[in-house]
Amino acid sequence: MAHSLESLVIRHTRRLPSPDGSAGDGSTAARQFDAALTSVGFKLSAELLERLSGLSEATVVRTARQTLHLVTEMVGDHVRHNSYFIDFPANVPDTEEFWMECVTKALGDEKSRANVLTQLAHGALDLLSLPTYGRYQHTYEEMLAAQAELIASAGDRVTVLHLGRDLDDELTDLYQALAGSATPLGEEHLSDLGTLAARCVLGPQPDSIPVRENRAVVNEARLGVGADLLLDTVTDVLRLACALSGGDVTLQQPTRFRALPRPVRRALLAGLDAVIAADPAKLADVHAHREPFKRLGERLHPHEYPRWPHAADVFAVARGEKEARTFDSRVEKLLDEFDVLGAVRLLKSAPGKLFRALDLLLRIAAGQGERDAVVAAAVQVAPEVSGRVVLAVREHFQNREHETAEPRVFVNRRGCGWVTPDYRPPVPAADRDRLIAALDDEMRRRIPAPARLLLDPAVLDVALPLSGRATTGGLGVLPRGSVSAVDGEQLRFFVYWKETADRTDYDLAALLLHTDYSTDSWLSYTSLKAVGGEHSGDVTEAPDGASEFISLSLDRVRSAFIVPQVNIFAGENFEEVEESFFGFMVRDGDQKGRPFEPRTVRMKSELRGVGRVALPLVFRRGDDGRWHAKWLHLYLRGLPAANRVEENQVSVAELVRAMVEREYLTVRYLIGLLPGESTAVDLWDGGPVPDEPVTYIGLERPEGLHPDSRVITRENLSDLIPG
Structure with a gap:
């Protein structure tokens, strides 16, 4: 349990809780730990390295083992990323040439020859029937042996892990930050809040819990320890009932209410009764969720508790037996x-x-x-x-x-987007x-003006996270609408998935668009090569996990937009598979290496949407020739099966156009509201930081900040949103 809680702190804060162990000389183990982290794009801060060096070797080794397991998972290196073509991106064949090679091998195979000849006689061929198509023809180890070693580059990603406080203090701070967030949390963070609330609900609490979903999660923990519930609407009670049944506290998906113990039923009915007794007009709120309230009433049996008549009124309104004008x-x-x-x-x-x-x-x-x-x-x-x-x-x-x-673009709470x-x-x-x-003027009045602001220019075009659902869990992820520079000559996308029970085929593709959003070309399993790019080959099942890659030389790409997408061709959706994630890497022009190299990963995000086509982000070339990414975090509903880039190119282009041309409020907007006469703004160039306390806003926390500094990075950008 302690390990999972420490991991939770690292994921959210990039701080390692101060290790608890005996003193000793752990300097050699600490340096080895730091070297191991470097191979996956992480490093220890000087302060953390010093702290570990003063602990026993056993403590350092234990800490290293736990931390390395987590960071490799954060970057996507905890699985084996094989590629269909063993020396990808070199020697990728033309699509038709590759298919004919598969047919030739199938005709030379006694088991498959008759079936292939029959299909050819009828003028149609199922690629999946060819024994060498869609299944790895070499082992992971053979692929590694065929690839050159990665040569380190100054442009490789380095994520610094900082020294945190004691685990209890870190957990308390994180709990209060998530519970008191002014913006709704994403699914991963909401789940983390539940874990933290179970431990921290009797300790210090945030001043307020303005987001109703957060309140439901906290109320579930409060109910478990007998603390007073935080309820002021009937919907608060409904959300709590959903939480207790393992359902959706956002109320977007139906919840199958469980049979609840009598003490829990009494607590929910008493809560409903108190809300309506204090303000009978709140009965009107029942109409927005009549069906869930009717189903909940069947579980709570309000007729058994005549002492709470106002609670019974709630269900009478839901059944249409009592009027409540909204x-x-x-x-x-x-x-x-x-x-x-x-x-x-x-x-x-x-x-x-x-x-x-x-x-x-x-x-x-x-x-x-x-x-x-x-x-x-x-x-x-x-x-x-x-x-x-x-x-x-x-x-x-x-x-x-x-x-x-x-x-006009619409995006629902679950990331499904459409344009009208x-x-x-x-x-x-x-x-x-x-x-x-x-x-x-209202925002200017609310924003506290820091005496000294240290600002990383890279954060200026990051969109304000007005909802935690505008992003996903992962590494290096920014909110929907954010724009970030892409520095490097090679851009490589990757997708990994592992099926749970059914054969599942995900297809990585990239749609290349002209400046007017018309199609230039695409890369997919039906088009293995295009100008400036190569596809690693189609993998059509993933019982042990599978990966696909697309590599692009940005100086050769002639298109204005690059739109990576993940299509579900067959099998389980993004929420049914055991695991699925997307990301991209950036390399210098002469960097070789394996198809997947963790320290070149700039972003890795979980795929957990309701659609059948995922659109994580779009890359756009500016007038100056430089490339930038605009973050989408979108899903298209797609088809029940056989989704392909050829079929969805028009709808994808329309959605990309609407998202690219939409203007989002960014950190730059908030900074522009600060009064110049009372705030000194210094741009951080990566060098030494001031000795005095500052408010720092950037993508990553610099080393050496004064301990009394206020630090806002991509992990806690929502702190910028005033209450």
């Missing part, structure tokens, strides 16, 4: 009557709903007077709206500057600009 229905009635001023007056009592309705209100307002009233109401209630919502609305209006029907034309009338420019200015 707030939204009152707003909709006013909007149907085009009573904008009446709707504004009502919505002022629900500031978050008012903010989400601003676009509609400004579009249907009759005249400048009504639009002035809408903007004035927004300004008045802005201090009561969460920072995440203020920023989301600010970003929305930033993208409403176009006067024509530009593509935007036929909404434009928001009048003057009103839009007034509103944007007011929202900027």
Whole structure:
């Protein structure tokens, strides 16, 4: 258990909790540990190396063993990455030439000859029926022997592990950070919060838990130890019931409620009763989730507990036996009557709903007077709206500057994206600009101005993580909409998957687009070579795990966009396989090495979406010839089977265009709001850091920062979002 908790801290903070062990001379073991880390792109900070050197050798070896296991998994080096073509990217054949070679070998095989001849006679051939197609023809060890050693480069990735505090202190801080997050957490972080809450729920708590899903996870732990529950809506109780049944606390997927012990049923009913007794109007919230409440009522048996009549009312509303007029229905009635001023007056009592309705209100307002009233109401209630919502609305209006029907992109909570034309009338420019200015003023008021800011320029174009679901778990991952430079001459994608039970075939592909988003070419199992690139070959099953690669020489690629994608051709989806992840590597032009080299990995992210086509990011060549990545974290619904880049190229290009041309609020935006007269901003160039405390914002934590410094890196970017 201690090992998993230490691993959790390292994953989230890049800090190794201060090892607990006897003193001694562990300097030799510590240096060996550091050298082993270097081979996978990590290293010990000077402070951590010094700390380990003063511990016994046994303690260092134990710490090294646990840490190395974790970091190899973080970078994707915990599995064997074989490639179909043994000396990839060298000697990749033309597609037709390769297929004919497979046919020739099949005709020379007594077991397969008759079947192949029959297929050829009918004019169609199933590649999977060829004994040498889609299955590794060499061992992993043989592939390694055929590949040259990687020559180290100054451009290789180096991720520094820093010295943390005691494990208990690190866990407490991490628990409070996740529980008190101002933005929703991704699935991995929400699961981690559950692990931490079970240990930390009786200790120090965050000042508030604003995100409802986080509250449900914490409430599950509080219920387990008999602590008071944090409930102020009926939906809080529903989310808690989902958590107790191992279901979806975001309420996006149906939960099959389990039979609950009598003490748990009493706690949930008492919680519902107290919420409604305090504010009967909250019965209206039941309508948003009527079916789940009906199913929950069947498990809670409220009729057995007459002392909680308000709880029984909740289920009566769900069954339609009791009326509870909703707030939204009152707003909709006013909007149907085009009573904008009446709707504004009502919505002022629900500031978050008012903010989400601003676009509609400004579009249907009759005249400048009504639009002035809408903007004035927004300004008045802005201090009561969460920072995440203020920023989301600010970003929305930033993208409403176009006067024509530009593509409109939608992304649901599970990362599934689609595009439709935007036929909404434009928001009048003057009103839009007034509103944007007011929202900027509100953010400027909320952001604490540090006395001294140390800023890594590489973080400026990172998108603000307005939702934890706009990213995925992994290494080097940035939020959706972020832009980062790609420095290197060779770009290599990789996908790994391991099936659970059924034969599963994932296909790595790259769609190459012109500047107008039309198709130039693609790389896939049907097109093994294109200008500047090679595909490692099709692997069609993964009982022991399988990998596919695409290698591109960026100076030879003539296209404007490179769109890597993972298509599910057959078998289990991304959430059913035992494991699946995508990533990319960057190498210098003369670097050889194996198909997978951990210290060249720039990003590795888990594939855990609901669609059948994954679009992790897009690479774009700028006017200056330099390449940049824009992070997507998207999934297309795709087909039930046989998804191919040839079939989805149009829909992928439309989605990529909408995402590339959408403007996201970035760290640069927040920095621009800081008052210049009270904040000294220094750009960090990778050199020595100041001796005094600073607020540091960057992709990675530098060594040597003053211990009282506030540090914000990609692991805790959500701390930038004001409450």
